[in-house]
Amino acid sequence: MAAGSDTGVDTATGRLRLLVLQPTPFCNIDCSYCYLSNRGSAARMSLATLDLVCRRVFESPFLAGELEVAWHGGEPLTVPLAWYEEAAALIAARRPASLRLTHAFQTNGLLVNEDWARFFGRTGARVGLSIDGPADLHDAKRRTRRGRGTHAGAMRAVRLLQDQGVAFHVITVLTDRALDDPDRLFDFYVRHGISEVGFNIEEIEGANTASSLAGGNEAKYRDFIRRFFALVWRSPGVLKVREFESALGYLLSDEPVCDEQNEPFAIVSVSHAGDISTFSPELLGAHHPRFGDFAFGHIAGHALADVATAAPFRTVSREIRRGVDACRRDCRYFRWCGGGAPANKLFETGRFDTTETMHCRLTRQVVLDEVIAGMEAHMRPANMPDAYVGPA
């Protein structure tokens, strides 16, 4: 089956790398920048639904040789550990023997305990902790529904995972206030033995319709990235920053980057209720006046290859494709960016077939500029002038 070149779907190629499963939309805290509109719902994925997901995914022509299963889309640890024990066993029993499969959890850390740490260690799961830096920065946005800060609980998880020898990385959401003092943020990670961090930005996405980074903060963000790169560069081996590692990897290989969010079925997202989506995981559960929701099928009634022929999928896929084509034509960062994140294009501009967004300027353009400029500055002999003019 080929769904047609206008949607970019070729079922002959294994392309599915990331399966995002929403065990529950519920979150035990209430971050002010959260994009999820239904995070108060305590609904859960049943094991019967998970069983169907396994069948659909593992029989799919999109399946590649490796698959990461990311438990996300609410706070995953609000579902009991016993459920994940059964879920992991079910997935292990259903998966093709040749498939290399890893689990990943992104958690606010509040429910991490020794049992969870042992489970992460036993399953080799990748663990991401959401921590926005020192308490005043973190607690400004990451609060309980009663308005209490969550920093102390997240830091308990850091110590517990370290004590148990479980590797983890930190995801920090950068807000306007975080940009004020890069040295303080760097010191925070180093002081607490955090060796890997990824920077997200406060995004305009889904239920979050405003960002403290919008408007005139681009220069401030650029200064932050420049200084943070200098701090990382001067302390080799101390802190890995996901964005710098990606940019350096791109520069060293010069291979064009393909953003999997633009590739149909490279990422498949399944809601707790069995709704199937693809492209940006943030589209799952989102609503838009032009498209309605982004559930392109249901696990009970549709194989993944069927979803590729469904009219709503084809409409979205075509518009995303036009956006990528426009980026390829108009943007000098395209080889590094791959055409941006569809969800950010939609929620910032109202369309998928657009190009530049705040998200891509900050997370793509500024990062690449500053990594190149930083390398040139730190590697250049003292008497050589600054020659950097940006990517070709």
Ligand code: SF4
């Ligand atoms: S940086 Fe922005 S405009 Fe350029 S290719 Fe990426 S998404 Fe498109």
